[in-house]
Amino acid sequence: MKRFIRSAALCAAVITASVLSSCSHDSSRSKTSPEAGDEVCTDTLRAVTLYGPTSYFLYRGEPMGYDYELVDSLARQKHMVLDLKVAKTLSSAVAMLDSGKVDLIAYQVPITDHYRQYVRPCGPEVLTSQVLVQPRVRGSVEVTDVTDLVGREVYVEKDSKYLRRLENLNSELGGGIIIREVDADTLITEDLLRLVSDGKLPLTVVDSDIAMLNSTYYPDLDVSVPVSFPQRAAWAVGRDDAGLADEIDEWFATDVPQRTSEDLLKRYFEQSKYAPSTRFDFSKGYISKYDNLFRKYAPSVGWDWRLMAAQAYQESKFKPNARSWVGARGLMQIMPSTARGYRTSVGQLNNPEVSVKVATQLIDDLDCYLLKYVPNDKERLKFVIAAYNCGIAHVYDAIALAEKYGYDPQVWDDNVARAILMKMNPKYYNDPVVKYGYCRGTETVAYVKNITDFYEQALREINA
Numbered sequence: 001m002k003r004f005i006r007s008a009a010l011c012a013a014v015i016t017a018s019v020l021s022s023c024s025h026d027s028s029r030s031k032t033s034p035e036a037g038d039e040v041c042t043d044t045l046r047a048v049t050l051y052g053p054t055s056y057f058l059y060r061g062e063p064m065g066y067d068y069e070l071v072d073s074l075a076r077q078k079h080m081v082l083d084l085k086v087a088k089t090l091s092s093a094v095a096m097l098d099s100g101k102v103d104l105i106a107y108q109v110p111i112t113d114h115y116r117q118y119v120r121p122c123g124p125e126v127l128t129s130q131v132l133v134q135p136r137v138r139g140s141v142e143v144t145d146v147t148d149l150v151g152r153e154v155y156v157e158k159d160s161k162y163l164r165r166l167e168n169l170n171s172e173l174g175g176g177i178i179i180r181e182v183d184a185d186t187l188i189t190e191d192l193l194r195l196v197s198d199g200k201l202p203l204t205v206v207d208s209d210i211a212m213l214n215s216t217y218y219p220d221l222d223v224s225v226p227v228s229f230p231q232r233a234a235w236a237v238g239r240d241d242a243g244l245a246d247e248i249d250e251w252f253a254t255d256v257p258q259r260t261s262e263d264l265l266k267r268y269f270e271q272s273k274y275a276p277s278t279r280f281d282f283s284k285g286y287i288s289k290y291d292n293l294f295r296k297y298a299p300s301v302g303w304d305w306r307l308m309a310a311q312a313y314q315e316s317k318f319k320p321n322a323r324s325w326v327g328a329r330g331l332m333q334i335m336p337s338t339a340r341g342y343r344t345s346v347g348q349l350n351n352p353e354v355s356v357k358v359a360t361q362l363i364d365d366l367d368c369y370l371l372k373y374v375p376n377d378k379e380r381l382k383f384v385i386a387a388y389n390c391g392i393a394h395v396y397d398a399i400a401l402a403e404k405y406g407y408d409p410q411v412w413d414d415n416v417a418r419a420i421l422m423k424m425n426p427k428y429y430n431d432p433v434v435k436y437g438y439c440r441g442t443e444t445v446a447y448v449k450n451i452t453d454f455y456e457q458a459l460r461e462i463n464a
Helices: 066-077 090-098 161-172 189-197 208-215 242-252 255-269 291-301 305-316 336-341 352-370 377-390 392-404 412-422 441-461
Strands: 044-050 057-059 062-064 081-087 104-110 119-128 130-135 153-157 178-182 204-207 221-226 231-238
Touching: 044 066, 044 090, 062 066, 066 081, 066 104, 066 242, 066 255, 081 090, 090 104, 090 231, 104 119, 119 208, 119 242, 130 161, 130 189, 130 208, 153 161, 153 189, 153 204, 161 178, 161 204, 189 204, 189 208, 189 221, 204 208, 208 221, 208 255, 231 242, 242 255, 291 305, 291 352, 305 352, 305 377, 305 441, 336 352, 352 377, 352 392, 377 392, 377 412, 377 441, 392 412, 392 441, 412 441
Parallel strands: 044 081, 044 104, 153 178
Antiparallel strands: 057 062, 104 231, 119 231, 130 204, 130 221
């Protein structure tokens, strides 16, 4: 990789990443235009990352994740093309760095003697530890120190670092912790967190970053009790590439990347993503003040207007100025890139009619794309709703997984719905048939169920 150019004549280029858009329209990121007097060149930042809920994932066709967005910001600020690759494991990412295929690992590599043999840490450094996850009841918790774990059940993944840490802690305490091992093929870390939130499991242990991210979905969880010493981690370059490491460190020490990092940390690990389920009151005889819009546009995609109302309620609770943590906007929560793909400006998305119109265009495209995979109209409806939520790329992956593992690829409930849940597990989102990595499948499955439940109630209680 060419070194960053510090002269006034900086290079400018498009930031690129391999993603599948939710629709066939142009939804790529806008090009970075050169400043006056800048020289245009093709300098490239070759980086590798890993799929995961904190590092890199696709949502509605948009690349996201703390590490991805920060390395994207680095490339943009240095007017470089980002050539981003995705490795299946950290060891394979290190091998790619060692072989010269990439220049930077944009992923949190533990700063340990082992990894220092192969890489040089640089850039954003984080501290993580393993923490206890427990329910918070009326603002208080039962376990305030690891010594309180004696006599309590703690569920952790089998053959995991969490199991090893608990076994060591149990030995340090003289025994007494009741350790329950869970097969990772059955339940993974995020499942355990959800089950603790639901009251079905008492305690679990996970890394603090994963715990903090999931606590934004489950506000009743407490993740404040550490069970291990902190572990430093950072991005990495080649062991002998001190020059590049210094340049990345110098960049990260400046105001703009510091603010970018702080904003991303707040958005991913602090901003609430909790959407409480609320019972809708149908007794007034109508659904919302936007019913006329749903009646106008739903027939263009063959939908009952009450189904479109159900989706709007799930997306925004009928708030036309709603904006999600990922940047989706308006009544139907349209992503800015999707709006641009349908020749709609971001500023128009708070207009309820514009939002509904763009949503029907997207729904129509999704239905066309899925027709050959799910020919049954009634069944395909759930696939379309799922694709609206997470992006059609993940639905394609789930269909492929369902076919491979013996589920019916043309049926959503208990079949492709199960497969999309599998895309939360590294074993499956790194499966050869999967092309688009990690997906928070629990959110998509709940989304489809909530909309269909709302719609079925609306059919019974609201006149056509």
